[in-house]
Amino acid sequence: GAGVSQSPRYKVAKRGQDVALRCDPISGHVSLFWYQQALGQGPEFLTYFQNEAQLDKSGLPSDRFFAERPEGSVSTLKIQRTQQEDSAVYLCASSLLAVSGANVLTFGAGSRLTVL
Amino acid sequence: ELKVEQNPLFLSMQEGKNYTIYCNYSTTSDRLYWYRQDPGKSLESLFVLLSNGAVKQEGRLMASLDTKARLSTLHITAAVHDLSATYFCAVGTNAGKSTFGDGTTLTVKP
Numbered sequence: 001g002a003g004v005s006q007s008p009r010y011k012v013a014k015r016g017q018d019v020a021l022r023c024d025p026i027s028g029h030v031s032l033f034w035y036q037q038a039l040g041q042g043p044e045f046l047t048y049f050q051n052e053a054q055l056d057k058s059g060l061p062s063d064r065f066f067a068e069r070p071e072g073s074v075s076t077l078k079i080q081r082t083q084q085e086d087s088a089v090y091l092c093a094s095s096l097l098a099v100s101g102a103n104v105l106t107f108g109a110g111s112r113l114t115v116l
Numbered sequence: 117e118l119k120v121e122q123n124p125l126f127l128s129m130q131e132g133k134n135y136t137i138y139c140n141y142s143t144t145s146d147r148l149y150w151y152r153q154d155p156g157k158s159l160e161s162l163f164v165l166l167s168n169g170a171v172k173q174e175g176r177l178m179a180s181l182d183t184k185a186r187l188s189t190l191h192i193t194a195a196v197h198d199l200s201a202t203y204f205c206a207v208g209t210n211a212g213k214s215t216f217g218d219g220t221t222l223t224v225k226p
Contacts, residue, residue: 004158031212042120042204042216043159056212091159103147103208107159 004108012114013082021077021111025094035091082115122217129195137220139188139205147208148188152201195224
């Protein structure tokens with residue numbers, strides 16, 4: 001596609017519900033990143049995929065967070081038993097190459113999650 | 117742990133004036149990014165700086181990198197209203213992830 005597409009754009013969940021956020025990267029992009037952006041703060045790294053391999057998940061805040069990219073294209077970030085502190089914008093970004101050199105990221109518009 | 121600090125966090129400028137946003141980081145890195153974010157929108161890549169002394173310019177924005185001082189600057193020349201946005205610096209590593217500053221919200225007033 002022309003850009004990185006994320007859905008849903010907005011999600012309201014009751015505390016304890018599970019949510020799934022989808023990211024469609026630019027076609028052919030090897031690297032895919034998930035970031036979490038709280039209100040008024042910079043994005044914080046969650047996890048990184050190179051094709052279907054999850055190479056770094058050090059930023060996932062708890063075992064309630066799970067990400068996958070089974071066929072090396074679309075990725076899903078799943079949050080189980082959501083808590084209020086999970087409320088944030090979840091950003092997906094992709095880049096053409098594996099991580100090296102300039103590695104310019106193209107970000108999606110984000111999925112805004114509000115947990116009540 | 118890598119820390120990235122931007123200052124100022126909020127900046128109100130008059131049109132036509134010049135100003136500089138500073139980005140300090142705590143550990144050695146080999147790449148520095150600047151992004152722009154408009155309210156409710158995605159992050160847009162502005163510059164990638166890869167080496168000590170690197171300078172890049174696009175329109176009224178110029179970014180520079182001093183790896184010895186662990187400092188990058190984003191200089192705004194003759195600001196115009198269209199530059200109003202939040203600007204983030206981010207420090208990247210070969211491992212892939214980038215660590216972002218908290219952003220500088222720029223408001224350019226007539």
